[in-house]
Amino acid sequence: MLERRAGEHGFSLIQTRLLGVLRDRRPTINELATLLGLNKSSVSGLVDRAERRGLVRRIPSAVDRRSVQVALTEDGRALASKVSARFGADVAAMLGPLTAADRATLTRLLSRVLVEHAAARGVDMLATGANARAGDGG
Amino acid sequence: MLERRAGEHGFSLIQTRLLGVLRDRRPTINELATLLGLNKSSVSGLVDRAERRGLVRRIPSAVDRRSVQVALTEDGRALASKVSARFGADVAAMLGPLTAADRATLTRLLSRVLVEHAAARGVDMLATGANARAGDGG
DNA sequence: TATTGTTATACTCTATAACTATA
DNA sequence: TATAGTTATAGAGTATAACAATA
Numbered sequence: 001m002l003e004r005r006a007g008e009h010g011f012s013l014i015q016t017r018l019l020g021v022l023r024d025r026r027p028t029i030n031e032l033a034t035l036l037g038l039n040k041s042s043v044s045g046l047v048d049r050a051e052r053r054g055l056v057r058r059i060p061s062a063v064d065r066r067s068v069q070v071a072l073t074e075d076g077r078a079l080a081s082k083v084s085a086r087f088g089a090d091v092a093a094m095l096g097p098l099t100a101a102d103r104a105t106l107t108r109l110l111s112r113v114l115v116e117h118a119a120a121r122g123v124d125m126l127a128t129g130a131n132a133r134a135g136d137g138g
Numbered sequence: 139m140l141e142r143r144a145g146e147h148g149f150s151l152i153q154t155r156l157l158g159v160l161r162d163r164r165p166t167i168n169e170l171a172t173l174l175g176l177n178k179s180s181v182s183g184l185v186d187r188a189e190r191r192g193l194v195r196r197i198p199s200a201v202d203r204r205s206v207q208v209a210l211t212e213d214g215r216a217l218a219s220k221v222s223a224r225f226g227a228d229v230a231a232m233l234g235p236l237t238a239a240d241r242a243t244l245t246r247l248l249s250r251v252l253v254e255h256a257a258a259r260g261v262d263m264l265a266t267g268a269n270a271r272a273g274d275g276g
Numbered sequence: 277t278a279t280t281g282t283t284a285t286a287c288t289c290t291a292t293a294a295c296t297a298t299a
Numbered sequence: 300t301a302t303a304g305t306t307a308t309a310g311a312g313t314a315t316a317a318c319a320a321t322a
Contacts, residue, residue, distance in 0.1 A: 014289070029304060042290050044305060049288075066298045066303040097254045102247055109236065109244045116235045152312070167281055180313050182282060187311075204280040204321045279322070288313080299302070 001090045005083050011053075018046055019080040022056060022072045032070060055079060139228045143221050149191075156184055157193060157218040160210045166199070170208060193217060 006016040014036070021027070021035050029047065033040040047070055050056040055076035061067035072080065095103050118125045144154040152174070159165070159173050167185065171178040185208055188194045193214035199205035210218065233241050256263045 012288070030302090038289090039291055040304070041292080041306080045289075048305095061303095064299075064303080066296095068304075094251055094255050098247065098251065105243060106247045106251075109240055109247075113232055113236065113244075117232050150311070168279090176312090177314055178281070179283080179315080183312075186282095199280095202280080202322075206281075277322100280320085281318100282320105283318075284316085286314090288311105290311080291309090293307085295304100295306075297303085297305100299300100 001094075002083075002087050005086045005090065008086075009079060009083065014046065015050060015055075016080075016083060018050060019055060019072065019076055020084070022070060022076070023080055026059070026069045026071045028061070028067050028069060050076070139232075140221075140225050143224045143228065146224075147217060147221065152184065153188060153193075154218075154221060156188060157210065157214055158222070160194060160208060160214070161218055164197070164207045164209045166205050166207060188214070 002016060003013045006013055017036060018032070021032065025031075025035075027035060029040055029043050032038075032047070033043045036043065036046075038046070047056060047058065051058065054073055056070055057073055058068040059071055061069055095106070098106065115125050140154060141151045144151055155174060156170070159170065163169075163173075165173060167178055167181050170176075170185070171181045174181065174184075176184070185194060185196065189196065192211055194208055195211055196206040197209055199207055233244070236244065253263050
């Protein structure tokens with residue numbers, strides 16, 4: 001569903017993940033590669049294409065002249081918010097048939113599965129707040 | 139997780155979906171395009187690459203000489219089974235932390251959400267048996 | 277005329293390896 | 300020497316449009 005919503009705005013799942021990751025970070029290319037699980041050269045091209053569309057920009061690092069920081073533009077932030085909101089509405093609609101009590105149960109069980117799955121891989125989802133955001137690539 | 143398991147055997151998610159779809163069907167290129175949600179020219183290339191690896195073969199249709207049927211080879215079937223089994227084990231391990239009762243509850247609630255979501259799009263999951271198979275592209 | 281599948285073309289996405297600028 | 304990022308290259312995956320063969 002996220003991919004379909006992104007497609008409505010003419011961009012891909014990985015571009016959506018890029019925008020999502022940048023909503024609360026200003027990472028370097030290397031950090032982005034780790035966050036997205038990609039090679040740094042892949043990220044370089046990804047950022048090129050997003051920059052060409054005016055969604056992100058490269059900011060030279062003040063402390064290390066080899067390095068750049070990648071940040072959302074206003075257009076990029078607006079697009080990320082719109083796609084995220086629509087995706088959230090999709091999920092809400094999908095859960096509509098359940099009673100409120102069943103939705104609460106489902107949320108509790110799934111959260112536990114996901115948190116423990118992440119913990120088994122050394123990621124503390126409760127600490128980062130990643131569990132509260134949709135489409136952030138985490 | 140499915141993509142990661144597929145990657146262990148050197149192939150992609152879409153190739154895995156192709157093999158999964160072919161486990162109980164022998165569709166034409168056009169039918170595959172509908173099943174996978176792709177353009178027929180994309181499917182033509184997809185089948186080319188799978189055929190080059192010996193995983194599928196093209197069988198000329200007996201009734202329409204324009205048409206071909208795509209079928210798994212023995213190698214393709216073995217690979218599909220192996221990836222499917224590993225993915226099933228991944229899911230089982232992920233649900234391990236839950237009690238048996240919680241697993242049953244989660245299964246019941248998720249099944250209902252998915253079945254109704256499919257029904258809203260005109261797909262009867264209970265009739266096709268698609269709900270009983272992992273990695274079949276449905 | 278219409279349909280099936282392939283091919284030509286163009287673009288995104290991905291990785292590896294080589295490169296540059298800086299550290 | 301080591302690291303950050305880019306570029307060259309190669310390949311998969313995708314769509315559109317044009318095409319050949321068949322219906």
